[in-house]
Amino acid sequence: MATKIDDDMIEYVSILAKLELEGEARAQARSDMEKMIEFADMLNEIDTEDTDPAVQVIDMENVFRDDTVTNGDNREDMLANAPAKKNGQYMVPRTF
Amino acid sequence: MKNYETVIGLEVHVELATKTKIFCGCSTSFGGDPNTHTCPVCTGMPGSLPVLNKKVVDHAIAVGLAANCEINRSCRFDRKNYFYPDNPQDYQISQLYEPICQNGHVDIDVDGKRKSIRIHEIHMEEDAGKLIHDEAENMSLVDYNRAGVPLIEIVSEPDMRSAEEVIAYLQKLRTIIRYLGASDCKLQEGSMRADVNLSVREAGTEKLGTRTEMKNLNSFKAIARAISNERQRQIDIIEAGGRVIQETRRWDDTKEESFSMRSKEDAQDYRYFPDPDLPGIFISREWIDEIKASEPEFKDEKKRRYVSQYGIPEEDADIITDSKHMADIFEETARLCGQPKKAANWLMVDTIRILKELSKEPEDITFAPENLAKLIKLTEAGTINSSVAKEVFEKVFADNIDPEKYVKENGLAQENDESALREAVQKVIDDNPKSVADYRGGKEKAIGFLVGQTMKAMQGKANPGIVTGLLKELL
Numbered sequence: 017m018a019t020k021i022d023d024d025m026i027e028y029v030s031i032l033a034k035l036e037l038e039g040e041a042r043a044q045a046r047s048d049m050e051k052m053i054e055f056a057d058m059l060n061e062i063d064t065e066d067t068d069p070a071v072q073v074i075d076m077e078n079v080f081r082d083d084t085v086t087n088g089d090n091r092e093d094m095l096a097n098a099p100a101k102k103n104g105q106y107m108v109p110r111t112f
Numbered sequence: 113m114k115n116y117e118t119v120i121g122l123e124v125h126v127e128l129a130t131k132t133k134i135f136c137g138c139s140t141s142f143g144g145d146p147n148t149h150t151c152p153v154c155t156g157m158p159g160s161l162p163v164l165n166k167k168v169v170d171h172a173i174a175v176g177l178a179a180n181c182e183i184n185r186s187c188r189f190d191r192k193n194y195f196y197p198d199n200p201q202d203y204q205i206s207q208l209y210e211p212i213c214q215n216g217h218v219d220i221d222v223d224g225k226r227k228s229i230r231i232h233e234i235h236m237e238e239d240a241g242k243l244i245h246d247e248a249e250n251m252s253l254v255d256y257n258r259a260g261v262p263l264i265e266i267v268s269e270p271d272m273r274s275a276e277e278v279i280a281y282l283q284k285l286r287t288i289i290r291y292l293g294a295s296d297c298k299l300q301e302g303s304m305r306a307d308v309n310l311s312v313r314e315a316g317t318e319k320l321g322t323r324t325e326m327k328n329l330n331s332f333k334a335i336a337r338a339i340s341n342e343r344q345r346q347i348d349i350i351e352a353g354g355r356v357i358q359e360t361r362r363w364d365d366t367k368e369e370s371f372s373m374r375s376k377e378d379a380q381d382y383r384y385f386p387d388p389d390l391p392g393i394f395i396s397r398e399w400i401d402e403i404k405a406s407e408p409e410f411k412d413e414k415k416r417r418y419v420s421q422y423g424i425p426e427e428d429a430d431i432i433t434d435s436k437h438m439a440d441i442f443e444e445t446a447r448l449c450g451q452p453k454k455a456a457n458w459l460m461v462d463t464i465r466i467l468k469e470l471s472k473e474p475e476d477i478t479f480a481p482e483n484l485a486k487l488i489k490l491t492e493a494g495t496i497n498s499s500v501a502k503e504v505f506e507k508v509f510a511d512n513i514d515p516e517k518y519v520k521e522n523g524l525a526q527e528n529d530e531s532a533l534r535e536a537v538q539k540v541i542d543d544n545p546k547s548v549a550d551y552r553g554g555k556e557k558a559i560g561f562l563v564g565q566t567m568k569a570m571q572g573k574a575n576p577g578i579v580t581g582l583l584k585e586l587l
Contacts, residue, residue: 083130
């Protein structure tokens, strides 16, 4: 059964995602989200009554690192991808 | 007005004292230039993989054991999703479903009564970056040096009823964690942060009221003020027939009031799910035993032992054992000079006073026990008098000088030679006929002035006991 995304849900998700969706974009987002949920809904067709939840596909445990500093100052490389920067810091829209 | 009871639970974040971050080999050292301690892992670059720092688990187990928790033999990490620029991955790696420690308690003493505060859980997580506002650009600047610094969050049950209990609980946690060396726990610097969950209810009722969460509490004083303020704010709402809203509030300690942080921007839906990048953790019995075996002697035991072994008053032992560093200095000094009470006094009185003047903590003491022991021996042997000793101690505290050398080099040794002192005393008697007459006329206090004049004449180095004796004799 196709899931309907109502106005409240669009509004809520856009607040969480910090997106401002209006007009055409909003309609598009609604249709995309409905398709995504429909796709994921396929999982409900499978009976998982007797199946344990699998968190990982690789069966490993206790993968640790020693508490030794291995990284130096990579600031220039790290900031290379930043769309905006100032004084060695990432510059983002004001948050407060 | 009805009688209200305050119900408080705490969420305490503690930055762990590891050399590197929780999931990468970047340094955790404080004060580096912005973003100089960052890498693809702690900035959430696509394709990077976190690997857990074993020391973080060691510290979490140690704190859990000291707080009487059950250690969950298997635990894992979860992703807490939220979008904010201080969080480069768009999720914080934390523990929700299987935290490392659960069901503990610590005991606090308030007004002579012992009370147990239950701990719901302790979990491991990563810290976020720091945002500062740039006026010129009207933008925010982000420094990710702190992103990925390991934290434990200690969540209590709502077992506290007053600010005094809250502070006693925080002090208890801080002492335990500092003894373990798991963190320096400085509220002002943010290596220990407490969020206060508070509600009020009519005294005698069982049902919990609606709670608020208070953030931005940077000192014990701020915590006490915020608790008293929030209690009153909630009571006022209820008395006026209103309802308390469940929300997060931010304390402004300068204005002494709190502000709601609730807004459209704060809508939250963390969509927790297990982090598939991090394999589960299995904690063996041996691992736990190993950590248990390396536990230090904690404050309470140490305090009892000091009272019985060294015969110092309980209050003194209480203050000295507040810091393991100070306790270690005390024991070593006592061992070296054989005078535990003197050692305790120098720490309790002069050391604490200087620390307060400098706004420092016992952890910041840098002098060697050897030098305090030497100072005590010099005083006991009568080589220096008590006022010179105080002067020398200032130097010991500040520069860790060797008191024997310092006294010799600066000619501070006390004059104990009676014939030399007799001369000085006689001169003072001759020069101060009025005080002499007063004393002889029955004003015994006048002798104090004459002792002072003699000390002054001897540049403070006279033995005051001998001076007083001589004055009495010659008068």
